[in-house]
Amino acid sequence: SPDSPPPPGSPGTPDALDDSSIPGDGDGELSLVLPPPMVTFEDESISLSGLRVEIPEDGEGTVTIEARSTVTLAQVTGLTFLIGDGFDDEQVSFSGSETDINAALTGMTYTPSPNSETGGLSLTVFDGTTTLAADVPITIEPVEDPPMVFDISLSVDANSSITAPF
Numbered sequence: 001s002p003d004s005p006p007p008p009g010s011p012g013t014p015d016a017l018d019d020s021s022i023p024g025d026g027d028g029e030l031s032l033v034l035p036p037p038m039v040t041f042e043d044e045s046i047s048l049s050g051l052r053v054e055i056p057e058d059g060e061g062t063v064t065i066e067a068r069s070t071v072t073l074a075q076v077t078g079l080t081f082l083i084g085d086g087f088d089d090e091q092v093s094f095s096g097s098e099t100d101i102n103a104a105l106t107g108m109t110y111t112p113s114p115n116s117e118t119g120g121l122s123l124t125v126f127d128g129t130t131t132l133a134a135d136v137p138i139t140i141e142p143v144e145d146p147p148m149v150f151d152i153s154l155s156v157d158a159n160s161s162i163t164a165p166f
Contacts, residue, residue, distance in 0.1 A: 028056050030130040032123065038110075040119070046138065052105055055098040055100040055127050063101055064093040067110065067121040074107035080131045112140050 035050035055061045063081070065071055073079075073086035078100030084092035086104065088111070094104070112119050119138035124131060156162045 030055055030061070030125060030127045030132055032125050032132045032134050034134055034136060037137070037139070039141060040110070040112065041141050041143050042112055042116055043114060043143060047111055048108045048136075049106065049135070050110075051136070052102045052124050053098060055101075058098045059127060060095060060097055061101060061125055061127045062093065062095040063105070064124040064126075065089075065121055066091050066118050069113045069116060070099050070111045071121065072109040073104040074109075075103050077103070077153070079104060093106070110138060112138075115145070116140055117142055 015096070016039075031054040033050065033052045033054065035048050038046055038048065040046035051059055053061060053063065062081070070088045071089055071092065072088055073092070073094075076086040078087065079094040080098040082093040082095065083089075084094075085130055086092060086094065095102075096104070110121065117140055119140040120134050121138070122133065123136065124133045127130075
């Protein structure tokens with residue numbers, strides 16, 4: 001229907017893609033390439049694609065992610081963890097080679113908090129000399145929750161009354 005949100009993981013329209021890079025030239029400088037706009041439903045995880053770092057001379061770096069929910073890295077091989085372990089972390093900080101960091105970021109899973117309506121994550125990358133920071137917004141579309149039914153048992157004596165606890 002025209003009022004339904006785009007499918008999870010879809011930025012909505014092809015022209016909404018944003019292959020932005022910080023600082024942007026990638027020519028011997030530390031760079032952080034951001035993914036296109038991301039959309040998911042409130043109770044569904046999304047796999048991030050397009051996020052990567054470019055470290056001068058394929059060097060080592062440290063990445064810190066603060067999620068407005070949780071993230072699970074795509075892989076953890078070759079990484080040294082300073083905070084978290086790469087699985088269902090609200091905050092994770094790790095170091096490794098450019099190759100290992102990008103393998104961890106490519107396909108990283110973002111899981112919104114239950115019934116959340118705001119999302120995203122903040123990234124910081126440090127290569128020993130330069131620090132870059134960026135915010136990756138993730139749009140979370142609300143989903144109507146099914147009604148909840150509770151099993152309530154009430155008993156009352158004849159010619160008496162009771163007040164229900166709801």
